Amino acid sequence: MKLKKGRLLVLVGSLLLLMIQDIYGQQRPVMSTYHFNPIVINPAIAGRLNQLSLTAMNRNQWVNIDGAPSFQSFIAHNAFNANQIGGGLIFTSDKVGVHNDIGLFAAYAYKIRMSRGVISFGLQGGFNSRKSDFTQLNIRDAQDPFLSGTPKTFNPNFGTGVYWQDKKSYISLSVPFILSPRAFDIETDSPVEATEVRHYYLYAGTAFKLDEHERFLLNPSFLIRVPERGPIGWDLNANLIIEQKIYTGVSWRSGDSIILLLQLILNDNFRVGYGYDVITSALTRYSKGSHEIMLNYRIPIKNHKNSPECPTYI
Numbered sequence: 001m002k003l004k005k006g007r008l009l010v011l012v013g014s015l016l017l018l019m020i021q022d023i024y025g026q027q028r029p030v031m032s033t034y035h036f037n038p039i040v041i042n043p044a045i046a047g048r049l050n051q052l053s054l055t056a057m058n059r060n061q062w063v064n065i066d067g068a069p070s071f072q073s074f075i076a077h078n079a080f081n082a083n084q085i086g087g088g089l090i091f092t093s094d095k096v097g098v099h100n101d102i103g104l105f106a107a108y109a110y111k112i113r114m115s116r117g118v119i120s121f122g123l124q125g126g127f128n129s130r131k132s133d134f135t136q137l138n139i140r141d142a143q144d145p146f147l148s149g150t151p152k153t154f155n156p157n158f159g160t161g162v163y164w165q166d167k168k169s170y171i172s173l174s175v176p177f178i179l180s181p182r183a184f185d186i187e188t189d190s191p192v193e194a195t196e197v198r199h200y201y202l203y204a205g206t207a208f209k210l211d212e213h214e215r216f217l218l219n220p221s222f223l224i225r226v227p228e229r230g231p232i233g234w235d236l237n238a239n240l241i242i243e244q245k246i247y248t249g250v251s252w253r254s255g256d257s258i259i260l261l262l263q264l265i266l267n268d269n270f271r272v273g274y275g276y277d278v279i280t281s282a283l284t285r286y287s288k289g290s291h292e293i294m295l296n297y298r299i300p301i302k303n304h305k306n307s308p309e310c311p312t313y314i
């Protein structure tokens with residue numbers, strides 16, 4: 001069977017991932033339903049659907065563990081100028097233990113039609129505001145400069161990305177946060193340094209029809225997360241799309257979990273997605289897994305004559 005370049009890249013990337021052996025954790029929040037809402041990792045995806053899209057997501061990680069990560073996001077993005085430009089707003093709340101990080105970013109994407117597919121270039125800019133409430137801790141040394149009070153930080157940041165797509169395949173490369181700010185603003189004589197490291201994301205996928213009428217599609221994809229300091233993390237994904245209404249699939253996340261995914265398209269406007277992480281690491285002794293739910297509302301925009309195409313299965 002003759003494969004096109006986009007699909008070949010997905011398959012080769014998936015095979016390379018199978019050969020990676022060392023597994024480590026990640027500093028940035030790790031999500032499971034990004035398949036259904038990929039603007040969270042690449043601003044170039046803003047407005048790709050030629051629709052107004054509103055998405056709310058909630059993730060409760062490592063249920064039953066006190067202080068476990070909890071992540072929420074609300075994202076709105078839309079297409080403008082005959083779907084030549086995309087714009088959006090991204091609001092996030094990331095809580096881990098006594099730390100709470102609020103983020104607000106604006107995203108912009110510019111699309112160029114190619115002989116095959118569309119390529120878009122994206123930028124995002126905004127800030128993160130972090131507060132740590134160490135008064136919630138029971139500590140032995142009340143004078144410890146690292147574990148006292150309620151320190152706050154305000155960190156402006158920006159990111160970029162590029163995204164290519166046609167009706168069946170997509171490739172995304174992004175650096176959502178380019179700056180590496182200090183995680184805590186505590187002035188001491190200690191040489192301890194706590195900074196956020198830059199992360200790079202490579203995400204790609206395609207679709208194969210399993211029957212003549214495309215009632216069933218197989219959508220394999222992969223995501224590689226590369227921190228500037230530290231080891232690589234990755235996901236291998238496979239989704240079965242039934243009648244363009246039901247999306248069900250499984251993901252294998254490096255050294256951490258196997259993820260069960262489901263998305264239901266209720267009508268032209270509403271979608272609901274769910275992800276359940278089955279822990280495969282030693283944490284399974286303390287938690288049964290992680291839950292993630294997503295609600296999406298879309299308002300179609302009148303098609304334009306020269307409107308860039310987008311994948312029909314996203």
